[in-house]
Amino acid sequence: MDNLNFDQHISRQFNSDLEALKAHLLQMGGVVEQQLADCVESLEQADSELAQRVLAAEIHSNNFEISIDEECTRILARRQPAASDLRMVLAVAKIVRDLERIGDESAKIAKMAISLSEQDSALRGYTEIRHISSHVCHMVRNSLTAFARYDAELALAVAREDKEVDKEYGTAMREMITFMMEDPRTISRVLNILWALRSLERIGDHARNIAEQVIYLVKGKDARHLSLPEMEKLVQE
Amino acid sequence: MDIMNAATMNIPAVNSATMNATTMNATTEYPEKTVGLPLVADPKMSMRNVNVFYGEKQATFNVELDIAKNEVLAMIGPSGCGKSTLLRCLNRMNDSIAGCRVDGEISLEKENIYGGMDVVPLRARVGMVFQKPNPFPKSIYDNVAYGPRIHGLAHRRVEFDEIVETSLRRAGLWEEAKDRLDQPGTGLSGGQQQRLCIARTIAVNPEVILMDEPCSALDPIATAKIEELIAELSENYTIAIVTHSMQQAARVSQRTAYFHLGRLIEVNDTERVFTNPQHKLTEAYITGRFG
Numbered sequence: 001m002d003n004l005n006f007d008q009h010i011s012r013q014f015n016s017d018l019e020a021l022k023a024h025l026l027q028m029g030g031v032v033e034q035q036l037a038d039c040v041e042s043l044e045q046a047d048s049e050l051a052q053r054v055l056a057a058e059i060h061s062n063n064f065e066i067s068i069d070e071e072c073t074r075i076l077a078r079r080q081p082a083a084s085d086l087r088m089v090l091a092v093a094k095i096v097r098d099l100e101r102i103g104d105e106s107a108k109i110a111k112m113a114i115s116l117s118e119q120d121s122a123l124r125g126y127t128e129i130r131h132i133s134s135h136v137c138h139m140v141r142n143s144l145t146a147f148a149r150y151d152a153e154l155a156l157a158v159a160r161e162d163k164e165v166d167k168e169y170g171t172a173m174r175e176m177i178t179f180m181m182e183d184p185r186t187i188s189r190v191l192n193i194l195w196a197l198r199s200l201e202r203i204g205d206h207a208r209n210i211a212e213q214v215i216y217l218v219k220g221k222d223a224r225h226l227s228l229p230e231m232e233k234l235v236q237e
Numbered sequence: 238m239d240i241m242n243a244a245t246m247n248i249p250a251v252n253s254a255t256m257n258a259t260t261m262n263a264t265t266e267y268p269e270k271t272v273g274l275p276l277v278a279d280p281k282m283s284m285r286n287v288n289v290f291y292g293e294k295q296a297t298f299n300v301e302l303d304i305a306k307n308e309v310l311a312m313i314g315p316s317g318c319g320k321s322t323l324l325r326c327l328n329r330m331n332d333s334i335a336g337c338r339v340d341g342e343i344s345l346e347k348e349n350i351y352g353g354m355d356v357v358p359l360r361a362r363v364g365m366v367f368q369k370p371n372p373f374p375k376s377i378y379d380n381v382a383y384g385p386r387i388h389g390l391a392h393r394r395v396e397f398d399e400i401v402e403t404s405l406r407r408a409g410l411w412e413e414a415k416d417r418l419d420q421p422g423t424g425l426s427g428g429q430q431q432r433l434c435i436a437r438t439i440a441v442n443p444e445v446i447l448m449d450e451p452c453s454a455l456d457p458i459a460t461a462k463i464e465e466l467i468a469e470l471s472e473n474y475t476i477a478i479v480t481h482s483m484q485q486a487a488r489v490s491q492r493t494a495y496f497h498l499g500r501l502i503e504v505n506d507t508e509r510v511f512t513n514p515q516h517k518l519t520e521a522y523i524t525g526r527f528g
Contacts, residue, residue, distance in 0.1 A: 080484055082511045082523045137426045220513030 004150050004218070007156060014079055018088060021071050022148075025092050025099075028064035032099045034204065035061065035106040042113040043196055044126060048224040051117070054110035061103035068096045070126075087220060093148045095147065098206040098213075102140065105199040112196040116189065123178035123194035125179065126137040132200045135165050139207035145212060152218040152235045158211035159223075159231055165204040169217040172197050267497070272516045273505035274495070275306040281445060281475040282363075286340035289331070297499045298321045302339075304330050304445070309467060309476045311490035311507065313458060313483060317524065318496035320479045324447050327354050327477065328363035345445070364438035368450040372422030372428030372437070377414050380422040380433055381405060384441040400440055407438035409466050428459025435466065439474070446470065448478040452485065464489050483523050487511045491492050495519040 006018045007028055035057050042051035072093045076079060139158050146154035176194050180187045215223035221234050251379055276283075280303035287300040289314045296321040303312050312320040322331070329350060331337045343350050350359055361384070372380050381401045385391045401418070405411040410432040416426070422433050431451060438446055448467075454459040467476060467489045479484050486493050486507065493510040495503045495518070503510065503519045521527065 008521075010525050014525065031509060082483065082487070083514050083520050085514060169252060212499045 011050040046117040048114045048117040051110040051113040052089040065100040091217040100211045108199045112192045116233040136204045143207045144211035146214045155211035155214040169201040261396045270505040271501045273304045275504040277303045281306045285342040292336040299502045309490040311486035311493045312479045314496035319499040320496045361441045363445040364443035378418040381440045404436040404440040408432045418492045445475045
């Protein structure tokens with residue numbers, strides 16, 4: 001774990017600007033994590049009320065996105081940050097986007113939950129949902145922890161887990177196709193599950209993007225579009 | 238009075254108070270060797286193992302640094318870090334400071350400038366622009382024509398006219414000054430005076446231009462004009478600039494050298510230095526942290 005000393009500027013105002021920026025991003029992360037957990041639960045429990053709450057909560061993450069973006073702009077304009085300060089502001093500006101998209105995907109899952117709750121048939125495909133969602137929730141939490149602690153190793157672990165999720169998503173896809181072939185009456189229902197799985201997989205990608213920004217913040221090197229071994233090498237350098 | 242001594246008049250005496258003002262943090266660790274890429278292939282100027290002393294006081298420690306052809310090298314660091322001292326060594330401006338001693342080798346195109354080279358042609362090849370604009374108390378025309386005259390670069394009026402016009406054009410001052418060439422240079426605005434000093438420097442066709450905080454006495458618009466000029470000049474000249482404005486270093490230079498208490502800590506591509514510096518002292522300085 002690297003110590004980036006964001007509290008050691010000669011300007012105390014700058015210290016507090018950066019601390020506030022970080023705190024707001026983590027608050028937004030908390031809101032989005034809750035949205036994700038709730039949408040998964042609403043799906044598993046066929047709880048349309050909870051799903052409605054997830055949809056209503058989207059406005060919070062949207063507002064956070066706007067206000068954190070404004071904070072970044074203000075710091076860039078007033079402080080002209082350099083080096084790790086600059087990387088902090090740039091990383092936050094990008095992480096905000098991924099968090100907001102996680103919120104969007106959670107809302108999509110909540111919509112699937114609502115439409116699935118209106119149908120009544122056997123709960124096929126839920127094991128896969130449970131499996132992938134637990135991975136994805138874990139990744140989102142770890143990516144935010146990695147950001148909070150400037151922990152590039154933990155960020156790397158998120159990228160590793162994303163590979164797992166991609167693999168499981170492929171397997172789940174094949175199973176869903178089998179279900180639909182076995183019983184075409186389930187097609188519309190299984191499609192909803194598929195969309196939800198697709199959204200979870202996308203959320204995993206966003207968590208990985210956040211992890212890449214954490215690596216950029218800590219190591220000063222661009223970790224995007226790298227293979228896992230390349231990323232490992234970069235973190236260990 | 239020769240041109241360079243006249244220019245030297247405006248150098249403030251080395252202030253020992255600023256040299257001592259920066260207290261060293263006991264936990265600070267200097268790198269054993271300068272971090273990054275201080276040396277380049279085929280340099281215009283190179284410094285090897287340069288130690289400068291003011292009497293007993295050592296101002297720089299074993300500096301090894303190259304300046305590449307046609308690059309703009311920015312030298313940054315807190316007050317008393319030795320950056321201006323080093324800059325002034327590059328055309329032996331320190332010769333006139335009593336008690337100043339320069340050890341090590343500084344060469345221009347592989348020729349040691351402290352090894353018996355005549356200082357007058359050296360200063361024609363390596364010109365200097367100072368913090369405060371210091372035009373001679375002469376007409377704009379004569380300010381620019383002075384150097385070529387004493388160096389014997391021109392003889393006939395028409396030749397001088399051409400040098401004056403070209404130099405003023407290159408310095409971006411021609412349009413503003415062409416109708417008042419006979420008026421005193423001191424009557425120009427601060428930014429125009431600084432550009433006149435740059436015109437005066439380039440009138441003798443130097444290879445290297447040293448700039449010691451050339452914009453610190455100028456307003457933002459005059460500063461922007463000088464910075465624009467630096468970019469244009471770097472097509473024909475090699476430029477080393479000392480600046481306290483880190484944004485300026487970031488804007489104008491290709492490489493940045495960071496000095497700390499007489500040590501050259503890090504040299505790297507400017508982009509690298511301002512996004513991902515390698516040494517903690519560099520990082521602390523450019524981000525405004527306690528170093």
